Amino acid sequence: MSTAEVSVDIDQDWTACGQCGVLLYRKRFARLAHVCPECGWHQRLTAPERLDHLLDPRSGRAVEPGPTAVDPLAFHDRVPYRQRLAAARAETGLDDAVLVARGTIAGRPVVVAVLDFRFLGGSVGTAAGEAVVTAVDTALAHRLPLVLVTASGGARMQEGALSLVQLAKTSNAMAAMDEAGLLTVTLVTDPTFGGVAASFATLSDVIIAEPGARMGFAGPRVIRQTIAEELPEGFQTAEFLLEHGLVDDVVPRGELPQVLGVLLAAGSGHPAPEPGSIGDSSVGGADLSGSVGGSTVGEADLAGAGPAGGPTVTDPDLLAPRPVEEVLRWARDTARPTVGDHLANWCDGFVALRGDRAGADCPALVVGVALLGGRAVVVIGHRKGHSTDELVRNNFGMASPAGYRKAVRLMRLAAKLGLPVLTLVDTPGAHPGPDAERHGQAHAIAECLRVVGGLPVPVLSVITGEGGSGGAIALAAADRVLMSEHAIYSVISPEGCAAILWRTSTATAEAATALRVDARSLLRLGVVDGVVREPAGGAHTDPAGASRLLGEAVRHALDELCALDRDRLVAGRRARFRDLGGISAFDHGRLPGTGRTGE
Structure with a gap:
């Protein structure tokens, strides 16, 4: 039995909290659903x-x-x-x-x-x-x-x-x-x-x-x-x-x-999203219909966008090349909007869910159910943070096996309820180390890939900052993969590649250039399907504006994906990844999965 099981009767008007003993006026206690206002004790x-x-x-x-x-x-x-x-x-x-x-x-x-x-x-x-x-x-x-x-x-x-x-x-x-x-x-x-x-x-x-x-x-x-x-x-x-x-x-x-x-x-069912902004956001309090957190995104920010008029670019020639050192620095800037910032700006409601049901939770992955403009979506995103304390607390966005098992649990919930899945990727890679290995990091990532590849619901992934190695692809084997304009995506970090192949830490820029980690290169290769514009100077200079642009891209992509024949989703998703890097596509001057002419 609990040591604080019931309140103690004083008289017909007053009672005492069963935990802290404070006197409580019965009518007020009832209005508070029998929760003590002093210590938070919940009476049965x-x-x-x-x-x-x-x-x-x-x-x-x-x-x-x-x-x-x-x-x-x-x-x-x-x-x-x-x-x-x-x-x-x-x-x-x-x-x-x-x-x-x-x-x-x-x-x-x-x-x-x-x-x-x-x-x-x-x-x-x-x-x-x-x-x-x-x-x-x-x-x-x-x-x-x-x-x-x-x-x-x-x-x-x-x-x-x-x-x-x-x-x-x-x-x-x-x-x-x-x-x-x-x-x-x-x-x-x-x-x-x-x-x-x-x-x-x-x-x-x-x-x-x-x-x-x-x-x-x-x-x-x-x-x-x-x-x-x-x-x-x-x-x-x-x-x-x-x-x-x-x-x-x-x-x-x-x-x-x-x-x-x-x-x-x-x-239990939900209305179709209204045209226009992605939502009125009762969570973050941001107005997404123009001025966002004091930052107005104008037509100039959308120059070179896709044919739908949104902020997503599908032609790599419309993206200006940037120095690779700048690309790396901007992608990793701690002022870039995080998954929490995006959810606060976009959502009509969000309920975070936690735990792998096997004894652990991973702070590096945020998962939950969101209402975006009236549409229910399962969201899975890497969480870094803006301060050193946040970064340390969240393992710098490097998920443990428990994190990927938590993601799998949410993917299966999405399949059960018929909800689209949105993943926001921002990680240097999966968490390394003895504990991760003891708890099956490789198996957890592999299972994540297998499950996401077979989901009978639309899957949209966005590389918002860093997309590092297996830790990133575990959440990015999607029907459509978008990438923020100044994000990076690679099989290994440029520093790791330089250390292994160049055998020096001074070759990071050369390694990043050779790996083609930038959005423009990856769009040309067909690895990503679209690039989402960022405000001039990068997302870190105007986080609210960057979040608004990304939210618009997400809304457009979800509208398109949710209109597809769901019986063909899995086959199309698997075909997309099978085609990537196919020699016949390059022989014919086309890049797999894009319909664009290659160099």
Whole structure:
């Protein structure tokens, strides 16, 4: 049991926080959804309270599960099981531990199943298992997303093996949601242990947790009794789970409806994007319809753009050559806009997701679901930073195996929900070192390439700064690859090439020239399909303007890719990469994948 389980009653008007002990006015405490304003402690909610908090007002409708056996084992310990059931029903007003309802969250239709810890510790027996499966059946019948709110000690011992098999029953139901391509979300509340954690609770596409909520297979008491080991402080808490890649986020109760609204928009249909700007961005507060963060992008910035009038150049002859030293310096400038800057400027909403579900998260990769101009998109991007502290914290944008496994998880979610994938590449390369090797860096990159190559949804990739080696191509095996005007893309860093082939660090410029790392050369080779203009002087001189130009290019490209026949996407993507470097294309004076005449 939590040391801060419930508030302490003082009188009818006042109560005390169960964690910090501060006096709380009951009406204000209720308005705050039973979250202490002083310490942030989240008091447990009953299932009816939870539905009232999550669902839009007057939208909830109860869903009744089918009948199940009562006391199938005629179980009797200190108190007969039937007597325990009767007491729980009288105390809670519920038939069993799970309450199911249909309703809307942020206007989006959804099915919600909530476990109530008051009912025999939220334990799952035949009736609770049937209720969870009924929620799934309802979601399948109406093609709706499913939200599960967990609070449970695990399987119900008084029903023996019939309780145990509910793990398989509910897990099969979750698999049916996967097969139907319907979004599932778990909200972990305190506590969630045992068979619930080892079945439907952790099989959702997205797992979020309330602050301080605990989740694990074996609870502290079981661990202590089984192996006589005391757990360290904070073990199995939401924050511990987030650090170890086992949940996507820890979300305070007051923010849950907004976060769920963005996720449900991605999972339950969304309007086509409006022509014009990529979005009004409630996240970054930037106006994308002209002046962006004080910087106006004019017609001169778009000179030489593609035939659609956007900022993407498809003819390499329209790009001026630049000194290679300048190209390298501009591509790596820490003032260039990062993935976070772009998302803040472009998005109507963004929910970051975290973790590889195997014990780790990688800060060098940002992944999540974004709403861009009304279109839901899965975004995967390398994260560097602007300051030394940010760069160090994010491993300089060099992803670990956990990062690429996290990316694969999001790619598979995109395939399930039918969402396009946008990758933003800016990395010197995959993270090197003993830990990365021990955890299978090569395998993680290879699996990423295999999965992205076979995704049945549009994939757009943009090289925004550095595109280094396997760490970059893992996210860039796309239907269309764009490149920022002053970015670089190469099989190895120029410094590494100079050290190996020239055997001197002074030959970096010569190596960069020979490798053709610049956008103009790569467009001519057909490695990239278009180059996105940057403001005069480079993206680092006008980050907001650069982000606006890139956002316009992304919008145009997504519009085109999402209009393609999805049954032919995979074949076309694989053909694109097979053709690159083909000798017949050069023999005929054409460059593969571009339709342009080569030199």
